[in-house]
Amino acid sequence: MTPARFASGFSTREDTQDAVREASEQLLGHLGDETPDLLVAFVTLHHGGQFESLGADLLRATGARHVVGCSGDGLIGGRREVEQGSALALWALACHDTRVGLFSSQAEQDESGAISFQGVPDLRRETSALLLLGEPFTFPMAEFLGLLNERFPAIPAVGGMASGGQGPGQNFLLHDERLVERGCVGVTLEGGVELVPVVSQGCRPVGEPLVITSVADHLVRKLGGRKAAKALFETLRGLDEGDRELFQGGPFLGVAVDANQHEFQRGDFLVRGILGVQSSDGAVAVADGGLRPGQTVQFMVRDAESAGEDLSRLMEARVGTEGAAAEEVGVLLFSCNGRGSRMFGGEADHDIRRVQAAFGREVPAAGFFAMGEIGPVGGRNFLHGFTASVGVLRGAPPSGR
Numbered sequence: 001m002t003p004a005r006f007a008s009g010f011s012t013r014e015d016t017q018d019a020v021r022e023a024s025e026q027l028l029g030h031l032g033d034e035t036p037d038l039l040v041a042f043v044t045l046h047h048g049g050q051f052e053s054l055g056a057d058l059l060r061a062t063g064a065r066h067v068v069g070c071s072g073d074g075l076i077g078g079r080r081e082v083e084q085g086s087a088l089a090l091w092a093l094a095c096h097d098t099r100v101g102l103f104s105s106q107a108e109q110d111e112s113g114a115i116s117f118q119g120v121p122d123l124r125r126e127t128s129a130l131l132l133l134g135e136p137f138t139f140p141m142a143e144f145l146g147l148l149n150e151r152f153p154a155i156p157a158v159g160g161m162a163s164g165g166q167g168p169g170q171n172f173l174l175h176d177e178r179l180v181e182r183g184c185v186g187v188t189l190e191g192g193v194e195l196v197p198v199v200s201q202g203c204r205p206v207g208e209p210l211v212i213t214s215v216a217d218h219l220v221r222k223l224g225g226r227k228a229a230k231a232l233f234e235t236l237r238g239l240d241e242g243d244r245e246l247f248q249g250g251p252f253l254g255v256a257v258d259a260n261q262h263e264f265q266r267g268d269f270l271v272r273g274i275l276g277v278q279s280s281d282g283a284v285a286v287a288d289g290g291l292r293p294g295q296t297v298q299f300m301v302r303d304a305e306s307a308g309e310d311l312s313r314l315m316e317a318r319v320g321t322e323g324a325a326a327e328e329v330g331v332l333l334f335s336c337n338g339r340g341s342r343m344f345g346g347e348a349d350h351d352i353r354r355v356q357a358a359f360g361r362e363v364p365a366a367g368f369f370a371m372g373e374i375g376p377v378g379g380r381n382f383l384h385g386f387t388a389s390v391g392v393l394r395g396a397p398p399s400g401r
Helices: 016-031 045-062 141-151 228-237 241-249 304-325 350-357
Strands: 005-011 038-043 067-071 075-077 080-082 088-094 099-109 115-118 127-134 157-161 173-175 178-180 184-190 193-200 203-205 210-216 219-223 252-256 269-277 284-286 296-302 329-336 365-370 373-377 380-384 388-395
Touching: 005 016, 005 075, 005 329, 005 365, 016 045, 016 088, 038 045, 038 075, 038 184, 038 365, 045 067, 045 088, 045 173, 045 178, 067 127, 067 184, 075 088, 080 350, 088 329, 088 365, 099 141, 099 173, 115 141, 127 141, 127 193, 127 388, 141 157, 141 380, 157 193, 157 329, 157 365, 157 388, 173 184, 193 304, 193 373, 203 252, 203 269, 203 304, 219 228, 228 241, 228 269, 228 284, 241 296, 269 296, 296 304, 304 350, 304 388, 329 350, 329 373, 350 365, 350 388, 373 388
Parallel strands: 038 067, 127 157, 329 365
Antiparallel strands: 005 088, 038 088, 067 173, 075 080, 075 365, 099 115, 099 184, 127 184, 157 373, 173 178, 193 388, 203 296, 210 219, 210 296, 219 284, 252 269, 252 296, 269 284, 329 388, 373 380
């Protein structure tokens, strides 16, 4: 069995060809004689004039068999997060025991509002991981993930929505030599590697768990038999001054993914934003239309300190011990474009430093600040916001271990 190798490269050069050359040389220097089976590229819109040829340029410079990528308004590489200015981040996997498949998907909506997808991958039981990169203005990723969850419930996915553009046609995706301006591109990995996903939603619960007793689409009408707004304000009154201020500035609702669970921790909830309260009937509007009666929920708050602690804790719990001992590890990091120094009081490199710290050494890493982050919670894949979604890839253990 051929061991998996990972590498990354990063450049802030403004000239695109110089950036491709510098990042590729760094990456290939780490791989030695190995040829990348998969290259993942993230690039800022500063290099927009070269997007049409970027895929071919990267394949030629690295010798990679495949490349996927997207635009980002800020990039991550090594131990750095570059939130402004030009940048190119590369990440590579070399493992001849891994079957790498690429696909692209498009969405269509009919007159009734029903959504259909073209190019849905036909995943095999042996598929161990999915990487998804979407265009946020033209592709309903949440619905696509729901479809994948139904058809392929055991396959974890990580990724993010391209960023930097302000509307359709301003972001881009890479699919080998092809430039894609809408839809989604994806990678399937089969054999040789395994994915350990880490999803840090950066929220902590306040108050007590409650059960939805009445709901209509995204409107939660009753919690525990009383009006949802009443439960919200009762929770608010029970908070200390600091949490009350956070709650008033933007409350969240955590939805328990496992209905059979009775005790809950942070990672057991899918976090969704609260859009407002209807004074007419006391309903609470939530940024999710998939709620149903009987689900356990809990109000939540988000602050910079809790978000940092949550990411560090989850990384240590999921990969700290095993990751530190693993010979070959590669990391893809998808952070919300609302995080970074804007969220953490001017602190630079916040998320990537905490991710790298879990390994006790610098591992090959790349990523970008996304307009939506993809990762599993409770065994199902979701589209998140204000989240750090980490994909830790490492060589799969031999069968029988």
